[in-house]
Amino acid sequence: MKKANFLTPVVTIFDEKGNLDIKGNQNVWEHLIKGGVDGLVIMGSTGEFFSMTTEQKKELINAVIEYVNKRVKVYIGTSCMRVEDTIELSNFAIEAGADAVMVIGPYYFALSNESIEDYFDRVANEVKGDIYLYNFPDRTGYDLSPEVTLNLVRKHKNIVGFKDTVTEMGHTRKLITTITKEFPEFVVLSGFDENFVHNIMCGGRGCIGGLSNLCPELFAEWTKAVNEGNLEEIERIQKIVDQLMDLYPIGTPFIPIMKKAMILRGIDIKDYCTIPFLQATEEQTTKIKEVMEKVGLL
Incomplete structure (x- = not known):
């Protein structure tokens, strides 16, 4: 079994x-x-990339690369609505020192498989570094299928991985079996925390999960247990994570809820978000505390 990874x-x-x-x-x-945690994914969906200016994105890229200083992997979300902007920001991140970029396709209109493949062809042809494809059908309105992904991987050596943000593990399993049969080193990561172990058991490489913002040490312990084959510890932590998943539906979107939870845990941050995301209400904060108390985080 290949080494499992959990990224934030x-x-x-x-x-x-x-x-x-x-x-x-x-x-x-x-x-x-x-x-x-094994790595940081900056400006993914949880990072509010969709409502940041280009100047803010570049400022954050430079700041994180300098601060982290190779202590862990740093992947940068570089998705923009225009392909030219995605390419330009991706190369900016790679030149700044990012280990890879993560790219979701344009959102708003559903796209045909031909359009999706053409978009990522253009990106991969121009980006001078490693690329992780990002599939989030609930946000884009279309699926980046295993078949299209295989076509892309066959053409582009710099497409090295995939984040599959779907609740249906059957989709991720098909992706893993379709791609790794021909490209065994291709990295497939799940996008929901609770699917981490299932992903590994299907032959994937782990997860990029938002709950690790709150308690990274728990997910590091979980990853260690998976890599050591410690079934008792894997099961113990799975039960905790299953309870922590109750944080997600407290607010729409989930991001202000996570920031408030992090503050309650003592992390020195403010919980401001980009417009139109609102800070957690008193009622939501009470629910956050209840979940955190249940698993011993308060």
């Missing part, structure tokens, strides 16, 4: 005016690195 799709910290709070972001990065 990192929240982005802003001040009350919507500017980047660099010190707050550094506090999060240090919390995650000390917590033992």
Whole structure:
């Protein structure tokens, strides 16, 4: 079995005016690195990339690369609505020192398989570094299928991995079996925390899960248990994670809920988000506390 990995799709910290709070972001990065996660994914969905300016994105890329200083892997979400912008930001991240970029296709319109493949062909042809494809059908309106993915991997050596944010593990399993039969080193990661072990058992490489923002040490312990084959510990932590999943539906979107939970845990950040995301209400905060108390995080 190949080594399992758990990476964090990192929240982005802003001040009350919507500017980047660099010190707050550094506090999060240090919390995650000390917590033992295998890598940071900056400006994924949890990182609010979709409502940040290009200038903010570049500022954050430079800040995280300098601060982390190769202590863990750093992957940068570089998705933009225009393919030219995605390519430009991806190459900026690679040149700044990112280990790879993660790219989701354009969202709003559903796309044909031909359109999806053409988009990623254009990106892969121009980006001068490793690329992880990002599939999130609930947000894009279309699926990046195993068949299209295989076509892309056959053509582009720099497409090295895939984040599959779907609840249906059958989709991820098909992706793993379709791609790794021909490309055994291809990395398939799940996008929901609770699917981590299932992903590994299907032949994948782990997870990029948002709950690790809150308690990275728990997910580092889980990863260690998986890699050591410690079934008792795997089961114990799975039960905790299953309870922590109750944080997700407390608010729509989930991001302000996570920031509030992190503050309750003592991480020195503010819970401002980009417009139109609202801070957690008192009622939501009470629910957050109940979940955290149940698993011993408060």
